[in-house]
Amino acid sequence: MSRRPSSKKPQYRSDGSFVSKSGSGGDVTGPGLWVTGVRGKERICVAETYEVLEALVEELYPGAQEEYRKMKDAWRTAQQQTEGGKEAEREAENDDDEEEDIEKQVAKELAGLATARKGRTKKLANLIVNHQTNIDCIMWFSLLPPIDPTAITLHLLNKIKSTGFSGLRYVQRLTPASYSCPATLEDIVTLVQTKLYPPVFNQGRAVRFKVLHHSVHNASLDRDVLIRTLATSVPQDQGHFVDLSDNAEVIISVRLLRNVASFSLLPGKEYVDLLKFNVPLLTAEVRVQNSNEKAEGEGGESSSRAGAAVSAKMEAKEAVVGM
Template sequence: MSETKRKSDGRDKGRRRFRADGTPIWGQRNIDGPGVWVTCVKGKERQTVGELYDVFESLANQLWPAESVTASDEPQGSDDDDDNDDEGADDIEKRIAKEVASMKRPRKETRFANCQTSTPCVVFIACKPPVDPVKLVVTHVQNVADTGVTHTRYSQRLTPVAGSCVANIAEIRSLCSRIVTTAFSEQPERKFKVLRLLQYKIELRMRNHNTLTRDKLISELAKCVPEGHIVSLDDPELFILVEIFKSVCGISVVKDYYKLQKFNVMEIANAKNLKDENAASRVLDKEKGDAGPSVGLTTTGTEADIEK
């Protein structure tokens, strides 16, 4: 291969941003760890990742702000202004060395990474510590419920998972026991430190998976819940979200899952905006009623009186 050809290939490779299958080169190939499952508009997976990066980074900066620069990282001047010229030169060299060192510092590691799913309408964004995907998603959907603004165009349902594992019974039970026990123990207790019995429901969703059956999985998942808590299909306090995609299983525990439209941001925004429109319409109707008969009716009555 000629030198020109090698250089051309190198430049093309350097400019390449996506693999042949459409996945970005900065994404992970394996789905692992805590993160967020996202359903989106078909054919808009790439745009979904981009818009969620912006939303998640903005929220993460508020919830987990980056550590401020310590005083030791700041350039420090000399305390003695009366040092001789040699000491002044040394001080300048130290400052230059610090500036060069700061320029060579590695870039801050990203807190989110897109993982390859190779499936239309499905995206998984992994979250790195200290980001808690459950807190992240709940904060976002609550903001949407309060404002009616999604800040996204293609994202639909967001399902946070506190951890992931291989989709087999042994691994799922181990992961579920850890996550559920921790989540249930964090709930407020009754007076006198009496354990509060909670009502819960298992929300299981399976995609591209035919090894395990729903009935078998739900039965095994229920065994992981601490004794004494009650299953409630109508009005649960906690929801155990279980997301199985191909050979990966993710689990989390959340509240208000039904109240917040199963974390579908499009439906949450539509419900909020429709509610506001109805409220505005009722206010307008009330104002019309308080204003009394319309001008047209009043005029007609006046004309009738004149004719008499």
């Protein structure tokens, strides 16, 4: 028996980003960051990624977190006042009714205590929110405006390249996502042509590009068909062409998870220089380079000291002969 197509329309936020209702364990849509990590260490990966990203947000977007929290607090206060007003109206209407029995009063008091406890333990509003994917090794972090997922990822990786320190012991790879949509060809073409491509491919010059594809738990879109669709959706009148080598200027990154497709445009040169955003490989390479430079420096100093000693001995010998 064939399955009837769903009649439910895709849901979108006010900013146009797609909201997943796939039952994947959490909302894995909108701007954000894919994080792959070591199996069995996902909880540590999430904690470390939170810590690193929050520090970067304070560095790149100072005051943005606090401003967002104030806005959310004001919204919650308004909601509570609205609910309080409705409760007062209900109580006024029931003034002439008989008093509630003891059991109802106790239940009401317990509900009030539970609400108060929930309010005390509620996590501070955050521009960075982790959502469960229910898939081993794969984590998703929603990044709310003004955070740019690609910019913050590049900043982090360049810091790792310069310092050799990541703070991410169990994270394997980072993949930013600027947009997302339902994983259908129609929705994908609409998204890339209206939002993803214009800032790069409508600048009046030819761009070398290639498509980077990754899919998890999605059997509805054929890989070759999707890659060909993304390539042919690039404007055809400006001389853009596919370059499968490491010389591609722009990488169209597409990642499928169940019924959600997420996209970003990555700078090709930095993608290669930063070892395809592989955190442990990048960290290891920097440390090896630093170790080699240190060894060369120490070797040079030893050679200089040995040369100075030889020169001193020759000068002393010449002085003795001349006496």
